[in-house]
Amino acid sequence: MKAKITITPKKAVLDPQGKAVQNALEHMGYAGVSGVHVGRYLEIEIDGEREAVEKQIDEACHKLLSNPVIEEYRFELE
Amino acid sequence: MKAKITITPKKAVLDPQGKAVQNALEHMGYAGVSGVHVGRYLEIEIDGEREAVEKQIDEACHKLLSNPVIEEYRFELE
Amino acid sequence: MKVAVIQFPGSNSDQDAVNGVRVIGHQASLLWHKEESVGDADAVIIPGGFSYGDYLRCGAIARFSPVMQAVKQFAADGGLILGICNGFQVLCEAGLLPGALVRNRSLQFRSEHVFLKTIAKDTPFTGGVADDRLLRVPIAHGEGCYFADEETLAGIKANNQILWQYVSQQGEANDDANPNGSLENIAGICNQARNVAGLMPHPERACEEVVGSADGRAILESMAAWLDKGKSAEAA
Amino acid sequence: MSDPAITPELIEQHGITPDEFEQIKVILGREPNYTELGIFSVMWSEHCSYKNTRKLLKGFPTKSAKVLVPAGEENAGVIDIGDGLAVAFKIESHNHPSAVEPFQGAATGVGGIIRDIFTMGARPVAAINSLRFGSLESAEVRRLFRGVVAGISHYGNCFGIPTIAGEVYFDKSYEGNPLVNAFALGVLRHDQIARGAAKGVGNPVFYVGPATGRDGLAGAAFASQDLTEESADQQRGAVQVGDPFMEKLCMEACLELLATDAVAGIQDMGAAGLTCSTCETAARGGTGIELKLDKVPQRAANMTPYELMLSESQERMLIIVQKGREEEVQRIFDKWDLPWAEVGVVTDTGRMVVTNHGKVVADMPAAKLADDAPLYDREAKEPAYLADVRAFKLEQVPEMEAPEEVLENLLAWPTIASKNWVYRQYDHTVRNGTAVFPGSDAAVLRVKADSIPGGGVDANEQVPEKYLAMSCDCNGTYVYLDPYEGGKIAVAEAARNLACSGAEPLGTTDNLNFGNPHNPELFWQLKEAVRGLAEGCTVFNAPVTGGNVSLYNQNPNGAIDPTPTVAMVGLIEKPEDITTQWFKDEGDVILLLGAAIDTEDPLLGLGGSAYLQTAHQLKTGTPPRCDLSKEKQIHTTLRGFIQTGCVKSAHDCSEGGLAVALAECCISNHVGRETDSLLGAEVDLGEFGNARVDVLLFGETQGRIVLTASEVNAVKIEERAKILEIPVARIGKVGGNKLTIKGDGFRFAWETERLHDLWFNAIANAMK
Numbered sequence A, B: 001m002k003a004k005i006t007i008t009p010k011k012a013v014l015d016p017q018g019k020a021v022q023n024a025l026e027h028m029g030y031a032g033v034s035g036v037h038v039g040r041y042l043e044i045e046i047d048g049e050r051e052a053v054e055k056q057i058d059e060a061c062h063k064l065l066s067n068p069v070i071e072e073y074r075f076e077l078e
Numbered sequence C: 001m002k003v004a005v006i007q008f009p010g011s012n013s014d015q016d017a018v019n020g021v022r023v024i025g026h027q028a029s030l031l032w033h034k035e036e037s038v039g040d041a042d043a044v045i046i047p048g049g050f051s052y053g054d055y056l057r058c059g060a061i062a063r064f065s066p067v068m069q070a071v072k073q074f075a076a077d078g079g080l081i082l083g084i085c086n087g088f089q090v091l092c093e094a095g096l097l098p099g100a101l102v103r104n105r106s107l108q109f110r111s112e113h114v115f116l117k118t119i120a121k122d123t124p125f126t127g128g129v130a131d132d133r134l135l136r137v138p139i140a141h142g143e144g145c146y147f148a149d150e151e152t153l154a155g156i157k158a159n160n161q162i163l164w165q166y167v168s169q170q171g172e173a174n175d176d177a178n179p180n181g182s183l184e185n186i187a188g189i190c191n192q193a194r195n196v197a198g199l200m201p202h203p204e205r206a207c208e209e210v211v212g213s214a215d216g217r218a219i220l221e222s223m224a225a226w227l228d229k230g231k232s233a234e235a236a
Numbered sequence D: 001m002s003d004p005a006i007t008p009e010l011i012e013q014h015g016i017t018p019d020e021f022e023q024i025k026v027i028l029g030r031e032p033n034y035t036e037l038g039i040f041s042v043m044w045s046e047h048c049s050y051k052n053t054r055k056l057l058k059g060f061p062t063k064s065a066k067v068l069v070p071a072g073e074e075n076a077g078v079i080d081i082g083d084g085l086a087v088a089f090k091i092e093s094h095n096h097p098s099a100v101e102p103f104q105g106a107a108t109g110v111g112g113i114i115r116d117i118f119t120m121g122a123r124p125v126a127a128i129n130s131l132r133f134g135s136l137e138s139a140e141v142r143r144l145f146r147g148v149v150a151g152i153s154h155y156g157n158c159f160g161i162p163t164i165a166g167e168v169y170f171d172k173s174y175e176g177n178p179l180v181n182a183f184a185l186g187v188l189r190h191d192q193i194a195r196g197a198a199k200g201v202g203n204p205v206f207y208v209g210p211a212t213g214r215d216g217l218a219g220a221a222f223a224s225q226d227l228t229e230e231s232a233d234q235q236r237g238a239v240q241v242g243d244p245f246m247e248k249l250c251m252e253a254c255l256e257l258l259a260t261d262a263v264a265g266i267q268d269m270g271a272a273g274l275t276c277s278t279c280e281t282a283a284r285g286g287t288g289i290e291l292k293l294d295k296v297p298q299r300a301a302n303m304t305p306y307e308l309m310l311s312e313s314q315e316r317m318l319i320i321v322q323k324g325r326e327e328e329v330q331r332i333f334d335k336w337d338l339p340w341a342e343v344g345v346v347t348d349t350g351r352m353v354v355t356n357h358g359k360v361v362a363d364m365p366a367a368k369l370a371d372d373a374p375l376y377d378r379e380a381k382e383p384a385y386l387a388d389v390r391a392f393k394l395e396q397v398p399e400m401e402a403p404e405e406v407l408e409n410l411l412a413w414p415t416i417a418s419k420n421w422v423y424r425q426y427d428h429t430v431r432n433g434t435a436v437f438p439g440s441d442a443a444v445l446r447v448k449a450d451s452i453p454g455g456g457v458d459a460n461e462q463v464p465e466k467y468l469a470m471s472c473d474c475n476g477t478y479v480y481l482d483p484y485e486g487g488k489i490a491v492a493e494a495a496r497n498l499a500c501s502g503a504e505p506l507g508t509t510d511n512l513n514f515g516n517p518h519n520p521e522l523f524w525q526l527k528e529a530v531r532g533l534a535e536g537c538t539v540f541n542a543p544v545t546g547g548n549v550s551l552y553n554q555n556p557n558g559a560i561d562p563t564p565t566v567a568m569v570g571l572i573e574k575p576e577d578i579t580t581q582w583f584k585d586e587g588d589v590i591l592l593l594g595a596a597i598d599t600e601d602p603l604l605g606l607g608g609s610a611y612l613q614t615a616h617q618l619k620t621g622t623p624p625r626c627d628l629s630k631e632k633q634i635h636t637t638l639r640g641f642i643q644t645g646c647v648k649s650a651h652d653c654s655e656g657g658l659a660v661a662l663a664e665c666c667i668s669n670h671v672g673r674e675t676d677s678l679l680g681a682e683v684d685l686g687e688f689g690n691a692r693v694d695v696l697l698f699g700e701t702q703g704r705i706v707l708t709a710s711e712v713n714a715v716k717i718e719e720r721a722k723i724l725e726i727p728v729a730r731i732g733k734v735g736g737n738k739l740t741i742k743g744d745g746f747r748f749a750w751e752t753e754r755l756h757d758l759w760f761n762a763i764a765n766a767m768k
């Protein structure tokens, strides 16, 4: 099955990319943009039992795919 | 409202990052991983009419946020 | 001193570290990432570069290589470990140092010489740096912005773990002197036990006047001196 | 999937003329199939075959006592630097890919040239780059500029090669067709030179590196046609993506491998990937190769033979292994976790036979394919515009209104302004060998034990220290206004930059960036420029060791300014001879070496000058002339002064003339972040009488060098110069925080602080 993982910077962490995108958007004349956050997105093709996979992905997210010091993650399985 | 955008490398395009993550996962003993793709995820807080925003975000994705030459994007509004 | 310099796939300042140690008259050799022991090394340097391509996050994948398990043990046993640039990122990812290194505020890679002020002098890495002498050394990184949450940062300061700050030529830790947006202009820190340190700048690339500066020696020489003291203490 | 039928349309799409198709049928003794047609189309593209330029290139000097591997023989030339050491260097263009996708286009350009260097058995230790863009006022140009620089930065920094020099020009003619020329240099011992020949019938052929995808299909052919929306669109389908990490592993593994004698031949898969590498190695070896496509690692599902042969997936190498040594080779690849596969075998048939699952999909004579590409004498006709250029009388140029502003505007003109915004993004200290960083006339690199493959392991290994200087130069405006003189000047300036840093030229590599060769006027530019280049390289004893041709550089609005980029490498034997351009100490004497203005034609220096372009919006006039023998004498003399320890700083006059050169001497000493050490100067040009002030200050007369020395040494220099009958003038003293220039009836003063801000931040501000 396919795991779709999104990893976003914690609110406390300064997110220069988000700022840059926000400025660029305003520059291009997009009104009403109040906040932008830039993170990472991963798709992992993996097979196995749903529970097992769920456990594995969660562990992988915690250990490797995200850095708990600066990031949060969430994922869904399809 | 909030636009959630995921940008991923086109399938035809080499994704060295995905490959590297896949190897790492295998080395760490995660079995059954058959493919990994790494992309970017953006959250944009923006207000306005749904249609208008939809148009704006789509345009922004095309012009600024993604690189249409090597990436594809999709987004949803909440 | 005998230094083991870790060689990951993608390390590119590994040989520079070996040379730096040799220039100050000590021994150094490369240690392959698939090794499972640091051998008889007195100290370990985790060098600059792009370990495993720095894919995902800088240092994220290197942390899982076999040699890093040995390095963790070495650290637990009180061994001296210095992480330079990518090495600093690896140590943070591995949890051997607090905090994390994120994208430069400019969103651009920065390659230039900076001035470093040494803050904590009571460490194996800074003991030999003369009082208020600024070190002029190069940086070369895209993700060197030091971050830690408030609590962690408070702890780091309380324990006097900040080793180096980016400062102006006049010694002020101001915004202009900060090349990457690091909190408190932090260029390098150590752990609580003070045997593990990391910094983004490259002292090993500043060990000979012919390459523009020899200020980096002070850091490597501090390590050597500290180890010698330890040895003579044992002997006595 | 069945192959399309070979129709005239299909043949034309492949850029093959009816005549060439006839020739193909003769070579094959039959009609080519689809795959073979594709193979011919890339092998006979300009990029791979030089069919329009090879005859011209023959005019280049390619030999000297120091040349170990001459141009054309291998992937890059090799030059002796003494004590059994040598350097391999070359420049290559990635113009069209960078126009399509600036970041990846530039990145893969760097990757490609680095592969050429380690394929020779050398360890790549330095990179430089030569860039051209339209005006920074255009948002699209800024996007390209930002992307290209980021791409070079990404690839070079990650690979771990210091990028230590380069050049950037901004001119409308490059709008839509930027130039990205990447240069790499490697060091090796004479006995380490590797060859790209498929030797030894029965030897297995190995494929190393990532799997093959549909990337950059037929990129070589793409590079050999005008850049149009359609041609660009085709490419967008499958842009090549670089993986510097993979390349680093590939390089380390190949160098380790070459240290064993298990390798019979090695070749990178650059332009035209598998096709080019297999038939070139077979041609060089006078052998044949049998290639099994089903053994080739594949990234995409059901790729056709056509796609596999033409793919330009990056970071791949072809290695011919001594039979029986396979295991050794495999052990090294596995150590570096590199994908590899045994894909073929060397044969004695002289043919390149490609099979897929046992079925022959291509069978053609390798040598003919590689070497018998058609060669053309293109028609050359002097361009009409040159009449107007010559008709333009420099007397027409009105005198300056506000000279102070002229200098300020010149220093802030992106083409002249500091390029720190660019090179601060390039790691120029990695490998710890850079002695002079970007920002002086030439970069200087130290050769040491770890510069050599296998070196640096043993602490006691002794390698005599040497220093290499390098610079790349080309003023496209001069070449446009006078291709022959412009060509000579490009070489002269590169040599001058080396001389100013204390170096003696070793050799040259050039990148010929021109327009469509089927246009007689554009071909004339090419022909004349090459003539100038050739003369220059001969005079400075800097033979051409290789290079690259990039034609069809035009956008719908016409061709680019002809741009024959010249990269020159020189040697400095002693570290104490390394010289930089900025002023050193208060009180030093400032000397001008060379004639202040063109004695025969005092106004000549204004033609094509930056001054004319910025102050008068004119891009015309006969450019300065270049007297090569005088130039050479000046360079030799300057090196003499440097080697006798008389010179504290040396800087040549180029764009912007004497005033800009002097200003740069005052403001270009960058100590560190936000830290520059500025030194003013008091300059008196009184002795040049009543020459026109704009000519004196901003004219670009060639062969002039600003140097400084202590009072004592200044006298020595003056005496020696007189004996050698070289014009030398004492024009001032270093000191203060102002640059003041006075002369017969004029006196101007500028705060060095202000000049520095304008010059240092101009590009950063434009990119905000």
Ligand SMILES: Nc1ncnc2c1ncn2[C@@H]1O[C@H](COP(=O)(O)OP(=O)(O)O)[C@@H](O)[C@H]1O
Pocket: D047, D048, D057, D060, D071, D072, D073, D074, D075, D076, D077, D092, D116, D270, D271, D510, D511, D512, D544, D545, D546, D547, D548, D549
């Ligand atoms: N402008 C030039 N001047 C001199 N030699 C050149 C020039 N352009 C190409 N050559 C030589 O022709 C040969 C083929 O060039 P090229 O196809 O660029 O090599 P590669 O296949 O490694 O890219 C090389 O030896 C190259 O040095």
Ligand SMILES: [Mg+2]
Pocket: D441, D497, D652, D654
């Ligand atoms: Mg110059």
